[in-house]
Amino acid sequence: MFTLNNHLKSIYMKWIGRRESSNVDDRRGFSGKGLAAGGGIVGIIIYLIYSFLGGDPGQMGPSPIPQTESTPLSTEQQAADDDRAKFVRVVLADTEDVWNKLFAEKGSDYREPTLVLFRDGVQSACGNASSASGPFYCPMDNKLYIDLSFYQELQEKFNAPGDFSMAYVVAHEVGHHIQTLMGTSEKVSRMRQQSSEKEGNRYSVMLELQADFYAGVWAHHAQRMKGILDEGDIEEALRAANAIGDDRLQKQATGQVVPDAFTHGTSAQRMYWFKKGYETGDINQGNTFNSPDL
Numbered sequence: 001m002f003t004l005n006n007h008l009k010s011i012y013m014k015w016i017g018r019r020e021s022s023n024v025d026d027r028r029g030f031s032g033k034g035l036a037a038g039g040g041i042v043g044i045i046i047y048l049i050y051s052f053l054g055g056d057p058g059q060m061g062p063s064p065i066p067q068t069e070s071t072p073l074s075t076e077q078q079a080a081d082d083d084r085a086k087f088v089r090v091v092l093a094d095t096e097d098v099w100n101k102l103f104a105e106k107g108s109d110y111r112e113p114t115l116v117l118f119r120d121g122v123q124s125a126c127g128n129a130s131s132a133s134g135p136f137y138c139p140m141d142n143k144l145y146i147d148l149s150f151y152q153e154l155q156e157k158f159n160a161p162g163d164f165s166m167a168y169v170v171a172h173e174v175g176h177h178i179q180t181l182m183g184t185s186e187k188v189s190r191m192r193q194q195s196s197e198k199e200g201n202r203y204s205v206m207l208e209l210q211a212d213f214y215a216g217v218w219a220h221h222a223q224r225m226k227g228i229l230d231e232g233d234i235e236e237a238l239r240a241a242n243a244i245g246d247d248r249l250q251k252q253a254t255g256q257v258v259p260d261a262f263t264h265g266t267s268a269q270r271m272y273w274f275k276k277g278y279e280t281g282d283i284n285q286g287n288t289f290n291s292p293d294l
């Protein structure tokens with residue numbers, strides 16, 4: 001018999017029995033079927049997926065919503081999916097605790113984001129997305145969107161297994177929410193409109209690296225407040241950062257690296273900024289825009 005729970009307990013960070021966030025909109029029961037086409041996801045990972053597959057991000061159209069009936073999950077798959085859902089609820093709760101505290105220290109209120117769990121396809125204020133988009137954050141509705149099958153992809157395709165690599169993904173998307181609350185995203189998108197494509201890509205990289213930095217800041221404080229991490233968790237996060245750096249993905253897809261098309265930063269840059277956040281825990285150290293090597 002497949003003893004899922006025991007298996008998870010042994011590999012997951014210390015999350016079982018802890019608070020789960022109530023800011024979760026679980027839409028896994030609804031397939032994307034029937035959603036009207038239109039709108040394009042403001043690129044986070046979808047942009048990356050498009051560019052690493054060789055498409056022109058400038059011509060990125062609306063994500064097609066899968067029109068086929070999704071195959072129902074087996075009981076085992078459903079149980080695994082539910083466990084992952086529980087896990088990301090706990091991680092989201094941890095991000096709420098940390099960011100509420102850090103915002104309060106700065107004298108402001110933290111507006112908690114909503115996490116939408118979906119399967120196959122989903123409609124957001126930024127447009128429709130399919131699972132192929134990967135996890136993303138929509139600044140228009142302040143929601144994070146995650147199809148839990150990405151967890152499996154991390155394990156299989158990107159060779160970044162482990163619970164903490166998924167926590168890192170959630171914390172990175174929350175990082176984009178922080179940028180939205182702080183006005184950084186808006187500032188950068190204004191800057192992008194007035195710049196060349198190459199320069200615009202550079203700004204995107206800086207935003208992405210700053211989201212990695214915020215994920216590191218979160219890990220720093222979550223560890224201090226709750227001691228949530230097991231030995232090896234940070235290595236897992238770094239492995240995920242390393243595995244989903246644009247250079248790696250491009251190399252895997254095309255066999256060559258084209259730096260100008262980078263939108264998330266290289267593996268080394270992602271690891272550097274996550275680590276910097278983790279080591280300092282200081283949100284003021286995350287100015288990726290002044291980084292000389294970008």
Ligand SMILES: [Zn+2]
Pocket residue numbers: 044045172176208211
């Ligand atoms: Zn991102």
